Amino acid sequence: MATDNQNATGFGEVSRVRGIVFEYLSLGASVAGLVALGVLLVYVAIDAFDLANASPEWLLTYFLTLVVPFLAFCLYSADDAAVTRRVVGVLAGGLVAVAGVFTAIETFVVTIPRLSWQLAYLFVVAAPVTAYLAYVGSHGRVGAVGFGLLGRLVGGIAVGLAVGTLFLVFDELVWFLAYTLGVLPAAALYAYGRWRAAARAVTAAAPIGLLGLVAAAVLRGVVRTYPSDLVIYLWTLAIPVAAVGALVVAARGSRTAAVAAGGGPLALATAGGFLAGSVGLPGPTTLIVLAVTGVPTAVYVHRVVDVGEGTVGLGLPLLLAAGVIVGALVVEAWGVPAPDPWLDASYVTEAPSRNAAEAGLYPAIVGSVIIIALVAVLSFVLGVGTSVFLEEYTAGSGLVGSLTRLLQINIANLAAIPSVVYGLLGLGLFANLLGLGYGTAVTAALTLSLLILPITIISAQEAIRSVPDDLRRGSDAMGATRWQTTKNVVLPEALPGILTGTILALGRAIGETAPLIMIGAATTVFSAPGSLFSRFSAMPMQIYAWAGFPQAEFRYGVVAAGVITLLIILIGMNGTAILLRNRAERGS
Amino acid sequence: MEPTQNLDAEGITRRQSLAALAGAGALGLAGCTQSTGGSGDDGSGDGSGDDSLSGSINIAGSSTVFPLMSAIAEDFAEDYPDVSIDISSTGSGGGFSNFFCVGETDFNNASRPIQPAEEELCADNGVEYVELIAATDAVTVVVNPEADWVDSLTVEELATIWESDPAQTWDEVRDEFPNEEIERYGAADTSGTYDYFIEAVLGERGHTSDYQATEKDNNIANGVSGSEYGIGYFGFSYYYLNPDQLKALAIDDGDGPVEPSLDTASSGEYTPLSRPLFTYPSIESLGKEHVAEFARYFVEQTTNEDLVAGDVGYVPATEETQEEQMGKLEDAIERAQG
Structure with a gap:
């Protein structure tokens, strides 16, 4: 190394400016994305729950009866005076700061639509503090x-x-x-x-x-x-x-x-x-x-x-x-x-309607849940099968090795193909050729499974590849067959990684609209599908249709409620998968 | 946890679950049984009573007719819960060529009459259909609400704005208009509204490509309300349900300016931009009683002003049109059910 610096005399001077600039640029990049996403979600939540019309008294009531006891519970569990002081400080200081900044912006710069300083406090200070406390509190026994x-x-x-x-x-x-x-x-x-x-x-x-x-x-x-x-x-x-x-x-x-x-x-x-x-x-x-x-x-x-x-x-x-x-x-x-929230019990149990107040998402929710369940099973089986074969059974050299590499490149390229193309494939292959029907749940599930298959395969391969070779050799040395090694050593070790990849892929599948439009999935149905071969609608299809309705209540309230429902189901799904993953991690 | 204790406990639970099992079995014997009939097929054809209607109805086609069709289907589905209706918003042409003319759907909605190429495709696949008028739409030309210098345009002036070699500034359209650049927002070329606008206003002169094209009325509305010298056109419903957001222009087709409204469109004064909307049931499907009943219900509802105008924002059909359509439909049903 020293020979590289022939021009330098001693240590010379090293500027730290570039490093510092780079650090703050990366910070800015990450904050920009998160803030934009946060603002979007806050507005969607405000629309879905009609929080813009929530009076300060209403917010205060539930803050005192629901949030404060929960915070107290977490503090009791954490049992840490430093945490308590910090939380109380942030909550009180945040109140003053948010109210002050918000009022200043409203008076001097621009009025902020559908947001009051109380709501801003709720989202900017109370929600993060609650999340932090829930995290801290969950480490205590209570x-x-x-x-x-x-x-x-x-x-x-x-x-x-x-x-x-x-x-x-x-x-x-x-x-x-x-x-x-x-x-x-x-x-x-x-x-x-x-x-x-x-x-x-x-x-x-x-x-x-x-x-x-x-x-x-x-x-x-x-x-x-x-x-x-x-x-x-x-x-x-x-x-x-x-x-x-x-x-x-x-x-x-x-x-x-x-x-x-x-x-x-x-x-x-x-x-x-x-x-x-x-x-x-x-x-x-x-x-x-x-x-x-x-x-x-x-x-x-x-x-x-x-x-x-x-x-x-x-x-x-x-x-x-x-x-x-x-x-x-x-x-x-x-x-x-x-x-009067848009997202209420009737929204998730009723059929779509032309009146925004009566509109519901029930048939589309059922459709999405069924498709995603099928997709999860199909893509997991196919994805894990393919990746195990590619990683554990194929040879690395010779003719087979070249074929494997070719296959590998193709899979990587498939991951970048636009989803509309998969829709066409589904239309041609599953709906027409195999006769599974236009816009049926089976056709949709198969199409979406193909769509996310490359992602599942690649992440499963990564997971399998990251299992240390020593473990395999150890198992071989015990006289285990390749099947026994794969079943008892490789898969259990790789399972958490495989599950992580599948979770991400499923998140993409549940929000897809383009392939569903191509295979002729219905925009609106009025009753939940009764069989795998009946036509169905999925949440993104219905939400997209509502977004084009002329009535403002649809474009803001009903669509926002749909987005929140989609997110809740997505989070539920991911939560299940994360629990399974953590269990697998603990097990191995 | 000694094994003996374990075993004992297990014994108890097994006994317990056996008891529970026996209970469940007794319940089952006590009459909690169901029996399945023959394999329930489409359930069509069976029109003995209203309650017995069941089966599925597949509808695709125009995104313009979609809100009207789903509003009517919603009411029908409430009356006949065993009939499952699904509606796809595919665009008029997409619906004909991908689904209707290959025999996959029972109805196709269209914001323009079926075209020769589509007729041919349907004929090739042996799909027969009947054309029903669903409602009337008044294509509405809108400008920014701030634009107080314009209230109406003649058809010729409208054509100068939208033709393939269009006017660039407003004063080229009419001398007293300001010398400002025109910003155009219109329907994308996949849309039936685009086809209709060409047919009604532009003819041979072609549609300009120098405009913001979109399938969604919202985008046109947002574009026009955001630019003071913008102009756009779209279906009547958006303007009718959001009258304060934009300013609709009166159109002068030689007999003085006429504003788009329910009255002027249904009386035929609002020319040349009022257009009929269609739905095409397939004759074969009309042979099934639940489809025929839905088609009848649909034609009945086309004069329902609360629904068609109030909820969806189109112009209801007149009584005469309705009678005519009903006649056509009944003929078709008779032919189908023989």
């Missing part, structure tokens, strides 16, 4: 328990709703037969085999299950009488979930608790299902939601009580619920004018 319980409640509801949605399309009678004849016997055999260490039972589980599935498919055409939907879901979903929950609790050694943790939620779910059915709500979905929410919650509560640490945290859901109720009561009692 906070971890509180968020764990909250997560199980919210997650259970989300999973229950998703499963209920999928059964709108998939034939629950086939599932009933398949479960009874295939899944249940196979699972029972497997469990028995593991318990008694009978290897033969374990090996037999898979073929028996397959046989049962085939029998189910055949019998579906023959059998005419079935239990009612509610009984089917009770038998195939609620009871197994409850049984697993009870087993988990029983493994910790308490019989009564096991019965309570399994039976309690089961009874509640059954009662809820029948009750909901009798008042006109969808009984089966209620049953599923209650079961998959109730059982994990009960199991978790038992564990927390059993361990005996941070039990206070169990009160968090109650605290929040109480905050909402008290807030509503105060608003009601004082007659505080409340905003």
Whole structure:
């Protein structure tokens, strides 16, 4: 190195200006993007929840009943005087600063549309502080328990709703037969085999299950009488979930608790299902939601009580619920004018309408959820299959090696192809040639899977490549076959990376419009799709159509509500995948 | 966690789940059963009673007719929840060539009559159809609300602005107009509105390419309201539902300036820019009772002023037009159902 600096005498002078300029330019670049995105999301949220019409009193009420108790909970959990001082300082200082800056801009520069300084405070100061505190609080024992319980409640509801949605399309009678004849016997055999260490039972589980599935498919055409939907879901979903929950609790050694943790939620779910059915709500979905929410919650509560640490945290859901109720009561009692959000219960349960106030997104939500579920399965299987083959099985040199490289280059190029082209491919291949139908859920799912396949493959390859070769060689040295090495060593190690890639790709798929337009997906449908081969609409299609409506309420309120719904579902989906990934990371 | 305890606990749960199972079974036997009928096909053809209508209706075509069609379909879907209707906004031409004329859709909406090439394609595929008038649209020419120097244009002046070799400044159009550059915002060439504007105003003189072309009325509206010397044209609904945002020009077709409005368009005074909107049901589909019923309902609703004008912003059909269309439709249905 020293020989390079022949002209330099000693150390000479080195200017730091360029480095500093570069640092601040990069900072500016990252901040510019984030701020733009933040402003966009803030405005979308304001439109969707009609916050522009929220009176300061209304905001103050909920700030005091909901946000402040939550912050207090987090502070209690963090149990750190320094954090408390900092948070109080930021909240108070932020209030003065935001109010001052906002008023100054409004008076001297320009009026800011649909934003008041209270809202600005909420988004600029209160929201980040809450997020920060939630993060800090979750590291304390009490906070971890509180968020764990909250997560199980919210997650259970989300999973229950998703499963209920999928059964709108998939034939629950086939599932009933398949479960009874295939899944249940196979699972029972497997469990028995593991318990008694009978290897033969374990090996037999898979073929028996397959046989049962085939029998189910055949019998579906023959059998005419079935239990009612509610009984089917009770038998195939609620009871197994409850049984697993009870087993988990029983493994910790308490019989009564096991019965309570399994039976309690089961009874509640059954009662809820029948009750909901009798008042006109969808009984089966209620049953599923209650079961998959109730059982994990009960199991978790038992564990927390059993361990005996941070039990206070169990009160968090109650605290929040109480905050909402008290807030509503105060608003009601004082007659505080409340905003009328576009995104409300009827928006996600009703069909589209020409009246902005009645417009709903329900059929499109169902369509999107079904497509994305299919895409997730298809692209995961195809993507992981391809990448494992490319990374683990092909040779690196010779003719095969050249072919592999050619394939590799093609896959990389496919990732850059515009989505419209994939739409054309879907139209030609799946809709026309294979006759899967124009604009059906199957055609859409296959097309979108192809669209994200290159991304999935490339990220899965990266993940597999990053598994250290030592591990493979170690496994080889133990005498493992290539299949055993792949299954036991490579895939478990690579799984977190593979999941990360799939999450990103799915996020792209759920927001795609162009390929859906090409394959003839409907812009608007008025009822949820009833089968995989019925025409459907997806959220981006409907949102795009609304954005072109002449009425201002559609272009601002209804579209904004659609965007928020899309984001919530996206976040839910990503959250699930991230949980799975973290679990896989912890496991390996 | 000794294994014995574990086993015991498991025993209890198994007993428990068995009991629960038996309970569920008893419930099932107690009458919680359902039976499936024959494989439920399209469910068409079965027109014995109103409640029995079921099946699917696929609609594609013009984005101009889309809001009207979805408003009517919404009401129909409320009356007949078992009929599932889907509507795609594909553009008139896209709907004909990609979906309707290959027999994939039951209806195609169009903001212009079917063209010879599309007729041929339909004939090649054996798709027969009937043309129904859905409503009337008044193509509206708009300028910035600040532009107080212009209230009306003659058809000739409109043509000078939009022809393929267009006027560059406003004073070239009329002497008293300001010497300022014209900023044009109009429909993209994929749109039926574009075709209609050429046919009605420009004819052989062709459409200029020196303009901001877009499929979305919002973009035209935003462009014009943002530039003081801008001009644009689009369907009536946007102007009708947002009258304060833009200023509509009266059009002089030789009999004095006429403002676009529900009255002038439906009486035929607003020439040459009022145009009929169409929907084309396929004859084969009309053979199914639920499709035929929907077509009837559609024609009935075309005179509904609250819906067509109030909610969607088009000009309702007159009683005479409606009767005529209903006659055409009934003939077609009779032919289809034989």
